[in-house]
Amino acid sequence: xxxxxxREWAELETPVLLVEPAPLARNxxxxxxxxxxxxxxxxxxxKTHKSLALWRRQEALGARxxxxxxxxxxDHFFAHGVSDVLYAACIAPAKLAHALRLRQAGCALTVLxxxxxxxxxxxxxxxxAGQRLEVALEIDTDDHRAGLKxxxxxxxxxxxxxxxxxxxxxxxxxxxxxxxxxxxxxxxRACAERERAGCVEAAQRLRAAGHECRExxxxxxxxxxxxxxxxxxxELRAGVYVxxxxxxxxxxxxxxxxxxxSVLTSVTGHQREKGWVLVDAGWMALxxxxxxxxxxxxxxxxxxxxxxxxxxxxxxxxxxNQEHGILVAEPALDxxxxxxxxxxxxxxxxxxxxxxxxFPRYVLLDERGHPTSEAWERLNGW
Amino acid sequence: xxxxxxREWAELETPVLLVEPAPLARNxxxxxxxxxxxxxxxxxxxKTHKSLALWRRQEALGARxxxxxxxxxxDHFFAHGVSDVLYAACIAPAKLAHALRLRQAGCALTVLxxxxxxxxxxxxxxxxAGQRLEVALEIDTDDHRAGLKxxxxxxxxxxxxxxxxxxxxxxxxxxxxxxxxxxxxxxxRACAERERAGCVEAAQRLRAAGHECRExxxxxxxxxxxxxxxxxxxELRAGVYVxxxxxxxxxxxxxxxxxxxSVLTSVTGHQREKGWVLVDAGWMALxxxxxxxxxxxxxxxxxxxxxxxxxxxxxxxxxxNQEHGILVAEPALDxxxxxxxxxxxxxxxxxxxxxxxxFPRYVLLDERGHPTSEAWERLNGW
Numbered sequence: 025x026x027x028x029x030x031r032e033w034a035e036l037e038t039p040v041l042l043v044e045p046a047p048l049a050r051n052x053x054x055x056x057x058x059x060x061x062x063x064x065x066x067x068x069x070x071k072t073h074k075s076l077a078l079w080r081r082q083e084a085l086g087a088r089x090x091x092x093x094x095x096x097x098x099d100h101f102f103a104h105g106v107s108d109v110l111y112a113a114c115i116a117p118a119k120l121a122h123a124l125r126l127r128q129a130g131c132a133l134t135v136l137x138x139x140x141x142x143x144x145x146x147x148x149x150x151x152x153a154g155q156r157l158e159v160a161l162e163i164d165t166d167d168h169r170a171g172l173k174x175x176x177x178x179x180x181x182x183x184x185x186x187x188x189x190x191x192x193x194x195x196x197x198x199x200x201x202x203x204x205x206x207x208x209x210x211x212x213r214a215c216a217e218r219e220r221a222g223c224v225e226a227a228q229r230l231r232a233a234g235h236e237c238r239e240x241x242x243x244x245x246x247x248x249x250x251x252x253x254x255x256x257x258x259e260l261r262a263g264v265y266v267x268x269x270x271x272x273x274x275x276x277x278x279x280x281x282x283x284x285x286s287v288l289t290s291v292t293g294h295q296r297e298k299g300w301v302l303v304d305a306g307w308m309a310l311x312x313x314x315x316x317x318x319x320x321x322x323x324x325x326x327x328x329x330x331x332x333x334x335x336x337x338x339x340x341x342x343x344x345n346q347e348h349g350i351l352v353a354e355p356a357l358d359x360x361x362x363x364x365x366x367x368x369x370x371x372x373x374x375x376x377x378x379x380x381x382x383f384p385r386y387v388l389l390d391e392r393g394h395p396t397s398e399a400w401e402r403l404n405g406w
Numbered sequence: 407x408x409x410x411x412x413r414e415w416a417e418l419e420t421p422v423l424l425v426e427p428a429p430l431a432r433n434x435x436x437x438x439x440x441x442x443x444x445x446x447x448x449x450x451x452x453k454t455h456k457s458l459a460l461w462r463r464q465e466a467l468g469a470r471x472x473x474x475x476x477x478x479x480x481d482h483f484f485a486h487g488v489s490d491v492l493y494a495a496c497i498a499p500a501k502l503a504h505a506l507r508l509r510q511a512g513c514a515l516t517v518l519x520x521x522x523x524x525x526x527x528x529x530x531x532x533x534x535a536g537q538r539l540e541v542a543l544e545i546d547t548d549d550h551r552a553g554l555k556x557x558x559x560x561x562x563x564x565x566x567x568x569x570x571x572x573x574x575x576x577x578x579x580x581x582x583x584x585x586x587x588x589x590x591x592x593x594x595r596a597c598a599e600r601e602r603a604g605c606v607e608a609a610q611r612l613r614a615a616g617h618e619c620r621e622x623x624x625x626x627x628x629x630x631x632x633x634x635x636x637x638x639x640x641e642l643r644a645g646v647y648v649x650x651x652x653x654x655x656x657x658x659x660x661x662x663x664x665x666x667x668s669v670l671t672s673v674t675g676h677q678r679e680k681g682w683v684l685v686d687a688g689w690m691a692l693x694x695x696x697x698x699x700x701x702x703x704x705x706x707x708x709x710x711x712x713x714x715x716x717x718x719x720x721x722x723x724x725x726x727n728q729e730h731g732i733l734v735a736e737p738a739l740d741x742x743x744x745x746x747x748x749x750x751x752x753x754x755x756x757x758x759x760x761x762x763x764x765f766p767r768y769v770l771l772d773e774r775g776h777p778t779s780e781a782w783e784r785l786n787g788w
């Protein structure tokens with residue numbers, strides 16, 4: 025790759041997805057330090073960034089293996105040499121053939137199940153194909169989605185169903201997604217401890233029943249940053265920490281200075297009497313995610329900043345159409361004078377995973393906050 | 407292209423975006439018949455489908471020219487021979503060079519402005535480049551977004567700013583986006599009439615001031631279907647009518663039988679005691695659009711149907727994570743028996759434009775509702 029060279033703002037056709045290098049570097053280092061300090065492997069969830077360049081940064085700092093949310097991500101990263109892949113969504117039986125193809129090609133893919141029905145389907149499919157799959161068992165530690173309870177009777181039945189020629193129990197996995205609804209440090213610490221304790225309990229029950237259960241995998245960005253001990257855990261998964269976003273800010277797990285992702289947008293017009301500033305970033309660019317709506321501070325469709333990252337508290341991102349954003353100013357402001365046609369603004373997203381998914385690539389800023397020629401491609405779709 | 411051949415459901419790796427041919431054909435024919443009956447040209451908004459194959463269907467029925475929401479759409483369709491392109495979002499000054507490149511290459515591109523500042527920027531840029539651009543003037547007929555009021559003093563000033571060597575006033579354009587918040591036929595008819603009357607009034611004021619103002623362009627799917635007269639209008643724009651969606655259903659402008667778009671998903675697990683069915687379509691596939699939340703019937707993240715399109719009223723699409731959907735059943739239902747692991751379901755989206763944008767292509771069903779090998783690529787991003 026050619027070295028990045030500076031670009032002019034005017035060369036970028038809005039909307040554009042921007043990454044700031046300093047917060048990115050701090051976020052990457054902070055999570056790796058956490059994992060190291062807590063004595064576990066960091067296996068980043070690439071569903072947030074879906075970018076090889078970003079994974080290389082994580083790997084260089086010590087991350088080992090990736091977590092994916094789709095088999096398309098597994099294909100993409102494996103095609104570029106990443107072979108330790110954990111597919112952390114319970115597999116639909118019809119996707120088993122795809123998983124087996126990856127395994128056959130040399131990808132050390134681990135799939136996930138949370139029922140005897142699913143374990144049996146995977147075991148039979150793998151055996152019929154003459155393959156052997158590593159299989160993780162999902163544990164439900166906070167009632168928010170999939171998985172078996174640590175004390176569920178079915179736990180050992182699933183492990184038994186995996187005890188055959190086609191499958192091997194890799195370990196147990198949980199995701200404390202419920203942490204996204206908490207905002208008190210004490211509540212987040214308690215959630216992280218429930219996540220750890222529940223997953224370790226499940227592993228111990230399996231081991232007591234004679235199963236190997238090598239891995240104990242936990243994680244979500246809020247609990248990873250709140251945990252005080254990961255005793256008994258072998259790896260930590262987290263995704264959104266790379267960029268952070270307004271939802272994470274609202275949870276108190278990052279500061280404004282750690283928000284690394286923003287959408288560059290242009291002012292395309294005004295409704296002066298109403299104090300409206302119209303911009304060319306709508307819900308297509310920012311997503312319809314209103315994750316801060318239920319938090320103490322509701323940021324609408326995003327927080328509005330100047331080009332150099334200063335928050336414009338006087339503007340609220342009130343509404344979004346497909347390619348239009350409507351920013352509303354405090355009453356006294358003459359919006360057309362203050363933010364003339366063509367003014368460039370940056371919008372911090374509510375949810376980095378959802379906003380990034382609209383874009384084909386990230387444009388990297390330099391240390392002074394100016395755009396560069398360096399762009400990181402990202403995968404989208406299935 | 408090879409003729410489409412039947413495929414098995416099991417060949418599709420979920421989530422997949424499906425199009426049903428019969429409602430699609432009816433929707434396309436109905437809107438074209440409306441335009442013909444009302445005596446205006448139909449210029450479809452391709453921001454919904456972003457698909458050449460779909461545009462060809464519209465063109466074959468009589469549509470003339472396209473409306474786009476981004477210059478990326480203009481590039482894509484022009485590269486495939488579509489040259490009559492209306493870019494219906496007020497242009498940011500930094501995009502003028504791009505618009506001029508399209509014009510220079512032979513694209514009959516019309517751009518949009520709604521202020522003297524914008525008209526002046528376009529006129530000066532085009533003149534400096536030695537080009538001539540067609541420019542439409544946006545009129546605000548329902549207070550919902552951009553545009554000048556029909557009686558605004560600035561109207562004739564904008565037209566005057568366009569009266570030079572670089573620009574030519576193409577006409578006036580309005581979009582009654584406020585119609586999305588209405589649900590009574592009488593209210594929609596009144597909204598359509600305000601849209602028509604306001605845009606025609608603006609055109610007449612411009613003509614009275616000596617400007618040509620050839621085109622009078624109106625449209626939104628709800629008002630296009632509700633209008634009883636388009637006297638004085640030259641063209642109709644509409645986008646989502648191609649597929650319709652649950653928001654349109656809630657507005658009463660389509661029936662269930664006209665919903666042409668759905669997302670195929672697989673059951674990946676259950677939480678039996680809670681009556682939850684987990685599926686592999688989350689917000690990444692369906693979008694975070696909760697457009698029916700404010701309507702009389704809130705469909706959550708979508709309406710759940712069987713493979714053959716029968717509505718499963720007993721399941722609600724309660725919550726969505728990135729690649730997980732949580733469907734909640736009526737209390738008495740044994741979800742694991744009724745919807746076993748691997749069951750295929752179809753989800754009707756709240757908002758077709760947002761859901762389709764997550765996918766690279768549409769898979770066409772045949773007349774019996776079975777999948778075919780025919781897939782229509784779509785454009786995403788900028």
